Amino acid sequence: MEVTWLGLVLLSLAAFRLTHLVVYDRIMLRFRLLFLEVTEEEGEEYYVPKAGRVNRVIGELITCHWCTSVWASAVLVGGYYYLPTISSFVIILLAVAGVAALIEAVTVRFLLDE
Numbered sequence: 211m212e213v214t215w216l217g218l219v220l221l222s223l224a225a226f227r228l229t230h231l232v233v234y235d236r237i238m239l240r241f242r243l244l245f246l247e248v249t250e251e252e253g254e255e256y257y258v259p260k261a262g263r264v265n266r267v268i269g270e271l272i273t274c275h276w277c278t279s280v281w282a283s284a285v286l287v288g289g290y291y292y293l294p295t296i297s298s299f300v301i302i303l304l305a306v307a308g309v310a311a312l313i314e315a316v317t318v319r320f321l322l323d324e
Contacts, residue, residue, distance in 0.1 A: 220301050224302075228286065233272060245268045246269050259273070286301055
């Protein structure tokens with residue numbers, strides 16, 4: 211199976227959105243807290259991986275957007291090749307949400323921030 215330019219763009223936007231969802235979005239905080247502890251220093255909250263081999267590895271992974279993006283991309287591309295019917299819906303959904311997030315960021319930065 212060959213990836214078209216449109217497929218590459220959709221996969222890229224979907225990987226961006228999935229990565230942001232896992233690493234930053236509040237909706238996934240409960241999941242992240244399974245592997246992270248909250249520490250406070252000088253009024254700032256920091257997330258530190260919990261003790262234990264598995265917790266530490268997953269905690270390090272989900273606090274690094276570069277690391278998470280590689281795994282998110284692998285899952286999405288794997289789905290694109292091996293489960294195209296199911297994953298196409300998810301990829302398009304995440305890609306549209308990714309574009310919406312980018313439009314929101316641009317709007318806030320350039321149109322609302324005076």
